Amino acid sequence: MKADGPGSLAYARVALARPLDPLTYYIPESMSDQIHVGALVEVPLREERVPGIVVEIIDKPDGKYKLKPLARRLSPEFKVERPLIELARWLADYYFCSLGEALACMSMIGFNDLASRTRTALALRDPEHWLAVSRECAPDGRATTPTQRRVIDALLAEANRPLTAVELREAASVSAAVAERMLAHGWLVAHDEEVLRADGYPEPDAPAIPPTLTARQQATLDEVLVPLRAGDYQTFLLHGVTGSGKTEIYLRAIEETLRGGRTAIVLVPEIALTPQTVETFRRRLGSLVGIYHSQLSLGQKFDLWKSIRDGRVRVVVGARSALFAPLPALGVVIVDEEHESSYKQDDAPRYHARDMAVLRALREGAVAILGSATPSAESLHNAREGKYRLLRLPDRIGPHAPPSMHVVDLKRHWREGQLESADGGMLSPPLREAIALRLERREQVMLLLNRRGFASQTVCLGCGKITFCPDCDVPMTWHKSAERLLCHWCGQRTPLPKNCPECGKDEMQTLGQGTQRIEETLAAAFPTASVLRIDADSMRRKGAFLTAWEKINRHEVDIILGTQMIAKGLHLERVTLVGVVSADFALFMPDFRAAERTFSLLTQMAGRAGRGAIAGEVIVQTFMPQHYAIDCAARLAEESFFERELRYRRMLRFPPYGRLVGLVLSGADENQVRERAFQLGGLLKPLAYKPQYKGIRVLGPTPAPLARLQGKYRWRLLARGDRPGPLHALLREGLTALERFGRASSVSLTVDVDPCDLL
Ligand code: ADP
Ligand code: ZN
Secondary structure, eight states: OOTTSTTSSOEEEEEESSSSOOEEEEOOGGGTTTOOTTBEEEEEETTEEEEEEEEEEESSOSSOSOOOBOOEEOOTTOBOOHHHHHHHHHHHHHTTOOHHHHHHHHSSSOHHHHHTOSHHHHHHHSTTOEEEEOTTOOTTTTOOSHHHHHHHHIIIIIIOSOEEHHHHHHHHTOOHHHHHHHHHHTSEEEOTTTOOOOOSSOOOOSOOOOOOOOHHHHHHHHHHHHHHHHTOOEEEEEEEOTTSSHHHHHHHHHHHHHHTTOEEEEEOOGGGOOHHHHHHHHHHHGGGEEEEOTTSOHHHHHHHHHHHHTTSOOEEEESGGGGGOOOSSEEEEEEETTTOGGGBOSSSSOOBHHHHHHHHHHHHTOEEEEEESSOOHHHHHHHHTTSSEEEEEOSOSTTOOOOEEEEEEHHHHHHTTOOSOSSSOSSOHHHHHHHHHHHHTTOEEEEEOSOOSSBSEEEETTTOOBOBOSSSSSBOEEETTTTEEEOTTTOOEEOOOSSOTTTOOSOEEEESOOHHHHHHHHHHHOTTSOEEEESTTTTOSTTHHHHHHHHHHTTOOSEEEESGGGGSSOOOTTEEEEEESOSOTGGGSSSTTHHHHHHHHHHHHHTTSOOSSSOOEEEEEESOTTSHHHHHHHTTOHHHHHHHHHHHHHHHTOTTSSEEEEEEEEESOHHHHHHHHHHHHHHHHHHTTSGGGTTOEEEEEEEEEEEEETTEEEEEEEEEESSHHHHHHHHHHHHHHHHHTOOOTTSEEEEEESOSOOO
């Protein structure tokens, strides 16, 4: 047999992070013992070399094309295990992406990051990669040039510890090339084997002593333990008010899982991954807990990945994609705050981590626990249908009574001239008084306003024109501290024009409210109070949240003001008043989930009040006190809210009573976008008349609610069906037909299965 020729017998199907089916390559003889399913390889694709994952080894290639060889294997230590490849197949199929795209998104470390991980290259490119002097390097002997000398001195004499590539360049004032040559000689080594980077969270205090479970918790846990011990799949919906001790159930279930030799994953929304959350798990489960989120550096991701592989980490706590942690023998997957829409990824592949969690549990014979104080309509529906088992914790632990809720009708206060502005009212007299009372009693106050910035709009009082982002169909938000108008969609900033660009008059006025404006109002109304603003702007710096959290804990803050970032995961005993400055923002969103979101945000916020010894109070300001989402939240009437909500959904055949797939076409040329949208509509609509697609409706095309974003025009179609199978089949048929019309390179199409918002 010819060495390295195509005469060798095996071929590999390789999935690339591209919208392509896996491609077939032949395996050169010299590589035959290195290539297996799950291996990371590099393959030629046109003029490029791209990384990919081997998903299948075959004896006979399907086509008659001349096949190219695999270029090389990358990162021999890296491997994707079969169950995750199978999960990726499912994800790709359901969410309309390629297998490679699914694998790339599921891999905790990006393909390209992995690919660049040939030792020398990576050590220098990754600023956090550690370098050390190798044992082979005799300090006085071979390293003769003065620059090399400086490198060694910096490492051995001055720092006496490994340095990152960046630190080293600084300390020895040498170029990257010097260090690179020394690495190539083996005088320096990449030190990643020995140095484990900390993940940035503080060391936990002493281990926590588990509390004795309440009878209710015990009964709940007992139910979970049955399938858990038997190794059977089961999904539980744990519906428990905030403070009912759900976390304790999670911890016990995990402890039992570990005792059985299995592993666990805990998903929390990214913004709830607070130091407090991490500490809760670390204090009970110690160093078996690994933390995963998107902000980890490449080095930290590698550390975690290796710790998982070596079995040192057996519980992964993290945001959305932590679901794909390559833990073997998975025993339990927990999705906390399962109703959160941030579990839906908002770029391709647009998967829903909660739904994928249930699927992973099913495939691996694990237990899934979906926990929430305000479960999603979908999960409640699944529980009613018997797909999930419902567990309830209706009471808070300990003496805390539920908070008392008051709704303030802003219309009334506006008519009585008690508000300083009509558009949200800021602080009504009842809210002001309640804040004053808490300040006097040295208690803490939390205020929610779900919009950052200073003013939501700027308008010209001369001609009435609102300033829009030049590229997006949204008004620009005035950020006073930065003195800029900011587009919250594309991030574009411009100064506030002095004169109206339209009519030239100098009567530009900022309107509406944002967290920065309230901050000013509070400073004026309560000059001695210390106010801390928590939103995406003030928390941008790394570690800002940790600092804020410590300040709050030391009671250096009287009023915590923030966006929904403060609604999750903060357990603050001194907060006795929660004020919702405006409950109306979320209600006006053109989305069928608007009411559900509002209800759930209000309920979550209410859960922040009175978690200590003193009973809490919640004040909700609104222009629509009669709206059922607000009214039910205020009366803590969850049952009636969902009765009503589910009735509407059933009437409209919206989820959970039907499935939706959103199709958005976008491009710079509006005519082309519209044309393509009608082309697609013209293909899909007749298909819906076929008998096998009975009951499917294709709506649109129409301009999307945000008709222009980042300079691109957007048109939308919506397909709705009762069951996912036929709906997917119809779409596949339609999309294949669209391809046959030829590609429209200037119009892109995104397919969003089970969309979470319809903007
Ligand atoms: P949830 O996750 O449902 O919001 P937590 O699990 O945070 O509720 O519990 C609220 C508080 O009650 C926490 O401080 C927790 O330590 C405490 N707690 C939970 N279970 C018990 C128990 N059985 N006995 C005493 N305290 C408990
Ligand atoms: Zn914009």
